[in-house]
Amino acid sequence: MERTSVPPIHNVAICGGxxxxxxxxxxxxxxxxKQKMEKAGSVSVTTVETNPRAxxxxxxxxxxxxxxxxxxxxxxxxxxxxxxxEVRRAQELNAQLGPKGSAEAVDLLIDxxxxxxxxxxxxxxxxxxxxxxxxxxxxxxxxxxxDIPSSKAYSLESVGKHGxxxxxxxxxxxxxxxxxxxxxxxxxxxxxxxxxxxxxGRNFERGTVEAYTFVKSVDYPRDSAGKATAVIHQxxxxxxxxxxxSGDPIFQTxxxxxxxxxxxxxxxxxxxxxxxxxxxxxxxxxxxxxxxxPPISVKND
Amino acid sequence: MERTSVPPIHNVAICGGxxxxxxxxxxxxxxxxKQKMEKAGSVSVTTVETNPRAxxxxxxxxxxxxxxxxxxxxxxxxxxxxxxxEVRRAQELNAQLGPKGSAEAVDLLIDxxxxxxxxxxxxxxxxxxxxxxxxxxxxxxxxxxxDIPSSKAYSLESVGKHGxxxxxxxxxxxxxxxxxxxxxxxxxxxxxxxxxxxxxGRNFERGTVEAYTFVKSVDYPRDSAGKATAVIHQxxxxxxxxxxxSGDPIFQTxxxxxxxxxxxxxxxxxxxxxxxxxxxxxxxxxxxxxxxxPPISVKND
Numbered sequence: 001m002e003r004t005s006v007p008p009i010h011n012v013a014i015c016g017g018x019x020x021x022x023x024x025x026x027x028x029x030x031x032x033x034k035q036k037m038e039k040a041g042s043v044s045v046t047t048v049e050t051n052p053r054a055x056x057x058x059x060x061x062x063x064x065x066x067x068x069x070x071x072x073x074x075x076x077x078x079x080x081x082x083x084x085x086e087v088r089r090a091q092e093l094n095a096q097l098g099p100k101g102s103a104e105a106v107d108l109l110i111d112x113x114x115x116x117x118x119x120x121x122x123x124x125x126x127x128x129x130x131x132x133x134x135x136x137x138x139x140x141x142x143x144x145x146x147d148i149p150s151s152k153a154y155s156l157e158s159v160g161k162h163g164x165x166x167x168x169x170x171x172x173x174x175x176x177x178x179x180x181x182x183x184x185x186x187x188x189x190x191x192x193x194x195x196x197x198x199x200x201g202r203n204f205e206r207g208t209v210e211a212y213t214f215v216k217s218v219d220y221p222r223d224s225a226g227k228a229t230a231v232i233h234q235x236x237x238x239x240x241x242x243x244x245x246s247g248d249p250i251f252q253t254x255x256x257x258x259x260x261x262x263x264x265x266x267x268x269x270x271x272x273x274x275x276x277x278x279x280x281x282x283x284x285x286x287x288x289x290x291x292x293x294p295p296i297s298v299k300n301d
Numbered sequence: 302m303e304r305t306s307v308p309p310i311h312n313v314a315i316c317g318g319x320x321x322x323x324x325x326x327x328x329x330x331x332x333x334x335k336q337k338m339e340k341a342g343s344v345s346v347t348t349v350e351t352n353p354r355a356x357x358x359x360x361x362x363x364x365x366x367x368x369x370x371x372x373x374x375x376x377x378x379x380x381x382x383x384x385x386x387e388v389r390r391a392q393e394l395n396a397q398l399g400p401k402g403s404a405e406a407v408d409l410l411i412d413x414x415x416x417x418x419x420x421x422x423x424x425x426x427x428x429x430x431x432x433x434x435x436x437x438x439x440x441x442x443x444x445x446x447x448d449i450p451s452s453k454a455y456s457l458e459s460v461g462k463h464g465x466x467x468x469x470x471x472x473x474x475x476x477x478x479x480x481x482x483x484x485x486x487x488x489x490x491x492x493x494x495x496x497x498x499x500x501x502g503r504n505f506e507r508g509t510v511e512a513y514t515f516v517k518s519v520d521y522p523r524d525s526a527g528k529a530t531a532v533i534h535q536x537x538x539x540x541x542x543x544x545x546x547s548g549d550p551i552f553q554t555x556x557x558x559x560x561x562x563x564x565x566x567x568x569x570x571x572x573x574x575x576x577x578x579x580x581x582x583x584x585x586x587x588x589x590x591x592x593x594x595p596p597i598s599v600k601n602d
Contacts, residue, residue, distance in 0.1 A: 027532070031555040116473045172417045172473030174575045178535040178553045231328075234479040252479045254332040274475045 003203070005299035006130060009162070009195050011044040012108040013097050014188065018067050018156050019275070020054025021173035024184050025112025041196035046106070050093055050156060053085060058174055060275055061086055067111075070158050072151040075100060090156075098159040101150065109160025110191065112184060115169035116274040118238040121183050125164040126153045132164050133293040134204050136211075139190045141166075142241060143211035144269065144286065170238070173274055198298055206295045212241065212267055212286035219280045221251055221259060229253050232272045232282060240269045244285070251282070302507050302593065306600035307431055310463070310496050312345040313409040314398050315489065319368050319457050320576070321355025322474035325485050326413025342497035347407065351394055351457060354386060359475055361576055362387055368412075371459050373452040376401060391457075399460040402451065410461025411492065413485060416470035417575040419539040422484050426465040427454045433465050434594040435505050437512075440491045442467075443542060444512035445570065445587065471539070474575055499599055507596045513542065513568055513587035520581045522552060522560060530554050533573045533583060541570045545586070552583070 014032065016025020029047045038045055049055060051066045062085050069075075069090035075098075079088060098105045108131065113124075124144045125132050136143050144167075150158060157163030166187060171180050198204070220228035230251035236244070244250070244261055251259040266285035270276060273283075315333065317326025330348045339346055350356060352367045363386050370376075370391035376399075380389060399406045409432065414425075425445045426433050437444050445468075451459060458464030467488060472481050499505070521529035531552035537545070545551070545562055552560040567586035571577060574584075 027555060035556070116476050170473075172471075172476070172575055174474060174578070175417050175573060176532050177538060177573070178532045179538065181532055181553075181555075182535070231477050231479045231482060234483070237478060237480065252482075254328060254482075255336070272476060272478070274473055277475070 003295045003297060004130060006296050007107075008199055008298050008300075009043060009107040009131070010199075011046065011106055012040075012110065012192075012195060013046045013048060013106045013160065014110050014112070015048045015050045015097075015156060016112040017049040017051050017055045018111055019060045019065075019113060020051050020056070020062075021058055021060050022112075022114035022171075023174065023176040024114050024168060024171065024180055026055055027176055027181065028112060028184060028188070040192040042199050043192070043195050045192070046097075048093070048097070050111075051086065051089060053089075060173070065275075066090060067113075067156055068154045070094070070100065070156055071154050072100070093156065094159055100159045106160045107162060108195070109157045109163035110188070111156045111163070111165045113165050113167045114171045114173070114180070115167055115270060116172060117240050117269065117271050118170045119167060119240045119269060120169070121187055122167045122269075123164045124157075124167050126150065126158060128291060129162055130293050130296050131162045131198075133209055133291060134198075134207075134296060135164075135191055135194050137207050137209055137293075138194045139187050141187065143209060145211045145213045145289075147213060198296075201298055203297045204295060206293065208290050208292045210288055210290050212269060213289050215266055215285045215287055217281045217284050218250070220282045221253070228277075230259060233258060236268065236271055236283070238271070240271050240283075241267050244268050302595035304504070304596045304598060305431060307597050308408075308462075309500055309599045309601075310344060310408040310432070311500075312347065312407055313341075313411065313493070313496060314347045314349060314407045314461065315411050315413070316349045316351045316398075316457060317413040318350040318352050318356045319412055320361045320366075320414060321352050321357070321363075322359055322361050323413075323415035323472075324475065324477040325415050325469060325472065325481055327356055328477055328482065329413060329485060329489070341493035343500050344493070344496050346493070347398075349394070349398070351412075352387065352390060354390075361474070366576075367391060368414075368457055369455045371395070371401065371457055372455050373401070394457065395460055401460045407461045408463065409496070410458045410464035411489070412457045412464070412466045414466050414468045415472045415474075415481070416468055416571060417473060418541050418570065418572050419471045420468060420541045420570060421470070422488055423468045423570075424465045425468050427451065427459060429592060430463055431594050431597050432463045432499075434510055434592060435499075435508075435597060436465075436492055436495050438508050438510055438594075439495045440488050442488065444510060446512045446514045446590075448514060499597075502599055504598045505596060507594065509591050509593045511589055511591050513570060514590050516567055516586045516588055518582045518585050519551070521583045522554070529578075531558075531560060534559060537569065537572055537584070539572070541572050541584075542568050545569050 016029035064084040064086040066086040230253040233249040271283040317330035365385040365387040367387040422442045531554040534550040572584040
């Protein structure tokens, strides 16, 4: 692979509170604002508490999941009296940090999330992006790739020229844990260090990374009224990213029966994520794939 | 100690959903209702989903913490248009399962709770009560005693002639875990077995149990505007019931400083409980005490 020149990263936005009850990002952003952290070397840093109304309410969102509002359709929908708060807020954020897909958009957008699932520290991104893969290669995380075209990408990080979510768990909604706060702070510090080296002209070598690519979601078993009749089996609980094979138990019904997985071997993630109950998702399944990335260096302006 | 005769337990109420986002009790009560579980031997069993409006909203409560509404003052306060939903509901429950302190009250009231703290399976009770101590001695749990007189006792279990809360964690609010569901189900099964043996005239021998007695609460450090400036230190996080000694770290400030405990050696519990952020409680501290209880048998009617 030939060395690829990549346009410089002049500015980065670090966002928290997109889901108001995921507290790591809220407190990291507030601390960076308190410390007046506006530069990392030559890279400008902007920090944004993205859904302050949901943070104040201690809820994921007030009227609609903000992190599903960044599709081209919702970002361009006319605002009327009945427009949910989060759609208005998405358009404000798009004006501040985007517009999505434009030359004015922030160079890199990092959005901080938590999960109740035992996923450790993950980067979640849409398309394969050399910057993201190089950063991932320098920070000890797992990577999850969602194969969705940019126009349909629904989450905040799609507004930046480059973007990813940092997703960390397990942490209950509404709770702040020191271990997770520290892990995210360290990942951000390493990312900013990488960006400074990249900006200063350093070459980064080729490499390969493993990433989990979303395949499908699995819902809970339900009765004729649509109510869930089972809970995640304890052998699957907390075992995100451990290969699930046909015949492995996945659910325990409330009356005590065990239901088993049938299908191809895949990797579960977002196992028993609180916010996915209403989305009818018990867990996602992924394939593990290896991605090669070229050596890169900054393209001078 | 002489054998003590204790009036029989004819009926028991098993309650869940007093906090609408603590899901173990909600799903255990619903499953018992589905199975039409109305008797355990000669003991009548009533199951109640106590705060259905909060359960539907996926919140701890809608207007006021229901489990702080069972004081004599609130149970006898006149209902007006501005009375919070939970005070009305407390009075309904008191009419159904009490009245508190009366001969008509249910013999034993068990209320099912979850915590985000790593407390395992605990029984929480007010006064020392031979029935509760004997049950605790037959079920593998920790016991927590709150030394509050009955008239000021604020939680649902104080409505029964005997009563305790089963408190289990860690489980995030809004999440149902199979391991915790199974532990609570087993504790209830063992409790109902004990009640059947007691009703059928069996003698229970004297013994001693260890219980944690509430001493005081510790708040987060705060800035001049009243905002918390720190998170529970990771050495204390998840270490409920491990002796805290002077000099042990208890908080990490958001800027990275470590704050240490000063005071007598005590046992922390409810460490980093989500619902206690608004109550300004970072953790409780307890003494461990040994309680002796007499041999008991049922007093025939």
